[in-house]
Amino acid sequence: MLASFWQSFEQLPGLEQIGRAFWELASNGTLLRSTIASLFRVTVGFYLAALLAIPVGLALGRRPVVYHWVNPIIQFLRPISPLAWVPFAMLWFGIGEKSAIFIIFFASFFPILVPTVKAASGIHPMYFQVAANLQFGVWESLRLVILPATMPNILLALRVALGISWLVVVAAEMIAVKSGLGYLIIDARNALRMDYVVVAMVTIGIIGLLLDLAMTRLEHLESVRWKLEQK
Amino acid sequence: MNRNKICVDHVTVRYKNGRNRAWPWSRKNGSNGAGKAHALDGASTAILQDITLDIDAGEFVCILGHSGCGKSTLLKVIAGFIKPDEGAVLIDGQKVNGPQNDHVFVFQEGALFPWLTIIENVDLALRSIGNASERREKAQYYLELVALEGAGGHYPHMLSGGMRQRAEIARALAAQPDILMMDEPFSGLDYLTRLHMREEMLNLHAMLPDTTILFVTHDIDESLQMSNRLVILSESPARIKCCRQIDVPHPRTAVCPTLSEMRTQIYHHLGVHSAL
Ligand SMILES: Nc1ncnc2c1ncn2[C@@H]1O[C@H](COP(=O)(O)OP(=O)(O)OP(=O)(O)O)[C@@H](O)[C@H]1O
Ligand SMILES: [Mg+2]
Numbered sequence: 001m002l003a004s005f006w007q008s009f010e011q012l013p014g015l016e017q018i019g020r021a022f023w024e025l026a027s028n029g030t031l032l033r034s035t036i037a038s039l040f041r042v043t044v045g046f047y048l049a050a051l052l053a054i055p056v057g058l059a060l061g062r063r064p065v066v067y068h069w070v071n072p073i074i075q076f077l078r079p080i081s082p083l084a085w086v087p088f089a090m091l092w093f094g095i096g097e098k099s100a101i102f103i104i105f106f107a108s109f110f111p112i113l114v115p116t117v118k119a120a121s122g123i124h125p126m127y128f129q130v131a132a133n134l135q136f137g138v139w140e141s142l143r144l145v146i147l148p149a150t151m152p153n154i155l156l157a158l159r160v161a162l163g164i165s166w167l168v169v170v171a172a173e174m175i176a177v178k179s180g181l182g183y184l185i186i187d188a189r190n191a192l193r194m195d196y197v198v199v200a201m202v203t204i205g206i207i208g209l210l211l212d213l214a215m216t217r218l219e220h221l222e223s224v225r226w227k228l229e230q231k
Numbered sequence: 232m233n234r235n236k237i238c239v240d241h242v243t244v245r246y247k248n249g250r251n252r253a254w255p256w257s258r259k260n261g262s263n264g265a266g267k268a269h270a271l272d273g274a275s276t277a278i279l280q281d282i283t284l285d286i287d288a289g290e291f292v293c294i295l296g297h298s299g300c301g302k303s304t305l306l307k308v309i310a311g312f313i314k315p316d317e318g319a320v321l322i323d324g325q326k327v328n329g330p331q332n333d334h335v336f337v338f339q340e341g342a343l344f345p346w347l348t349i350i351e352n353v354d355l356a357l358r359s360i361g362n363a364s365e366r367r368e369k370a371q372y373y374l375e376l377v378a379l380e381g382a383g384g385h386y387p388h389m390l391s392g393g394m395r396q397r398a399e400i401a402r403a404l405a406a407q408p409d410i411l412m413m414d415e416p417f418s419g420l421d422y423l424t425r426l427h428m429r430e431e432m433l434n435l436h437a438m439l440p441d442t443t444i445l446f447v448t449h450d451i452d453e454s455l456q457m458s459n460r461l462v463i464l465s466e467s468p469a470r471i472k473c474c475r476q477i478d479v480p481h482p483r484t485a486v487c488p489t490l491s492e493m494r495t496q497i498y499h500h501l502g503v504h505s506a507l
Binding site: 110123126127129132133134135144145148149151223224225226227229230 | 310312321329330332334335336338340342344345346347358386387388389406429437
């Protein structure tokens with residue numbers, strides 16, 4: 001048992017080998033191409049999810065009756081891994097871009113939707129009474145109360161969802177597409193190039209880190225800082 | 232003379248199980264606290280019972296009562312946030328059936344929008360003014376009125392509790408209300424700041440003699456120092472226990488015999504039999 005464990009360590013490529021692999025993949029453009037392919041899918045899927053989940057979440061949060069009926073459906077769909085949708089994605093969209101984007105969309109939709117609903121329903125009713133007192137219209141209530149009040153939680157949800165998308169894109173690419181960092185890993189494994197696998201993994205890690213840093217920066221924007229300072 | 236006269240006419244408010252603005256099954260989500268929801272099971276509890284009260288324009292009325300007796304509820308009925316189950320509130324002969332921007336409410340909990348700066352908060356009450364620079368000037372004027380001219384660019388969380396209260400009062404004043412309803416606006420403040428705020432309220436009322444002020448408080452000295460009239464509510468359900476006119480001119484002092492006798496009476500009404 002211990003011996004086999006040790007053996008598996010032996011199979012890890014050396015640093016020098018990894019450096020060479022990195023240079024190969026970088027210079028022939030594979031690494032950049034794969035990264036861009038993955039990032040593109042994540043971006044499109046994530047934006048689509050955010051564009052749909054935020055308005056739907058705000059509406060549901062402010063309409064408790066509707067939410068009460070829709071919530072079971074959400075809670076039923078939510079625990080199904082986005083990867084479980086792969087067969088249907090491939091059936092509907094075939095192997096390729098659309099399938100991957102569809103899966104990313106599913107991966108980030110609920111992590112954005114659920115916190116948005118919670119944030120919108122949790123706005124203190126007093127703020128709406130102030131809004132009524134100041135005679136806000138629907139549009140002003142949205143712009144001056146609902147959006148800013150929920151923004152800190154929405155940004156947090158977006159950050160989590162982006163992390164999940166980045167996790168899922170690699171898995172999706174291993175099955176449903178023939179490009180991207182996930183595909184690079186599968187392809188390298190099939191060719192028994194563990195050094196390529198490591199390069200891809202490190203790249204995934206670094207990009208994930210950068211994405212998270214970018215999202216954290218957003219949370220320090222002036223307009224959402226109030227939430228941090230409260231309490 | 233009768234302009235902006237408030238008539239609270241036999242108002243009764245109940246919190247009861249069946250009567251609910253939101254649907255009964257949505258109640259467990261617990262989100263919509265705006266309605267008169269979630270009461271004690273089955274029973275309908277009267278909170279306000281047959282309250283009748285006339286208030287003239289320019290009066291400074293303090294509403295006193297035990298915690299939980301229904302002071303905020305009464306004020307919210309007058310503000311149009313809560314619909315009475317019986318009776319009605321008439322302002323200037325018109326039945327109140329919703330909030331209005333010339334009857335402004337200052338909340339017990341502090342209701343500045345934390346995501347806007349102080350001046351942006353005040354600016355919200357001035358949206359009817361089209362001209363941007365004029366608006367800015369007006370907002371600045373109201374901040375100066377409460378001695379916050381330097382704090383316009385700050386967010387509420389950067390200010391002290393007293394400054395936040397003053398900022399909210401500035402926002403309320405900027406709406407140029409005929410009626411200013413204040414629900415324990417000084418409750419979160421330390422004693423010294425409260426004393427300062429009392430003086431500032433009196434100055435404001437002297438400056439705006441037509442503005443009617445309804446002021447809920449626990450603090451008997453506060454009410455004795457500021458108001459023209461005291462309304463004391465009884466408990467569960469709240470009725471008007473007694474109404475007192477206070478004609479002592481400002482500035483009032485603690486040694487004034489009329490006031491100290493009145494204080495003893497009020498303590499007595501509220502069930503306190505020995506106080507300093
Ligand atoms: N939404 C509600 N549903 C049911 N009962 C309520 C609701 N809001 C208030 N009450 C009850 O109405 C009564 C009066 O409440 P109110 O807030 O008017 O008291 P108050 O006099 O302002 O008290 P305080 O001095 O503590 O602010 C309380 O007993 C409270 O339990
Ligand atoms: Mg109260």
